[in-house]
Amino acid sequence: MEKITIKRITLQDIELVVELFDQYRIFYKQQSNLEVARAFILDRLRQNESVIFVAISEESNRPVGFTQLYPTFSSMRVAKNWILNDLYVVLDARKMGIGRKLILEAMHFAKTENATFLKLSTAVDNFTAQQLYESMGFVRLDVNEEFYDYKILLS
Template identity: 30%
Template sequence: MSRVEIREAELNDRDALRGLMNTYIYDFYHYPRPEEEKLENLLDVLMEKKAGTQFVAVYDGELVGFATLYFTYSTLRTGKVVIMNDLFVTEKCRIQGVGTKLFRACNQYAAYNGYVAMLWETSKANENAQKFYEKMGGEREEWYPYSIKPVIGVGD
């Protein structure tokens, strides 16, 4: 797997990234397939590299993985943090070091750009990812993630 190239996504990766993102969302996590326009808008944002960026793994000319970073701040850490929102490698390339290379590229990006932390989360059911992140030196936080779908008029 030494022929794996890890780099920031480029415009010409867009079609392959769209396919990988759909595989990640729909096939891997079984979320509803995203609306095409929404996925295109997200790709636009990531290609601008202002609110976030993506790294890709290329093996023999084929995109086989990606990692998505979003930029924000942490009051508790009093500085910039990067959130690794996704790290995905196609099934045929798992356990071949591609995920490790993507993770390290994201971590180095955070270090070189002055972020005080790289944060991420994974599904409670994704035990393989949990083992991987622990192997990479990740530590579980003492915080519980929550989410809510925004609704107009609630709490008025």
């Protein structure tokens, strides 16, 4: 099994995820545009609006996956929680546990931020992702025509 390092990116690291983010958008039927991807990531990080983790193969020293989290707030719980909005692993690195590692890192981060839950959504036809989320303890909440919503309690 390939050794993977998970790293939280900073402004200086955005090139590690630009192409991955573009590929993620293509997966969800958006047009490829590396400049749009770069600008979006740069804006989120500059404005401290998201946290991004990248998975790097230690053998090839290339980025093979990423996840992006956005904060959300709960007035009832008086807490900041997190939405795992984006998760992507390159095709040739799938089925190697990288998605699981990225989610575990996201959960660990959210816990250190005193979050009470982590939420995410996935396409209704993304059966591989659904199986992964459910195997990790995420519970399906809502069903609509395009996406399933999932949540896991962290406390």
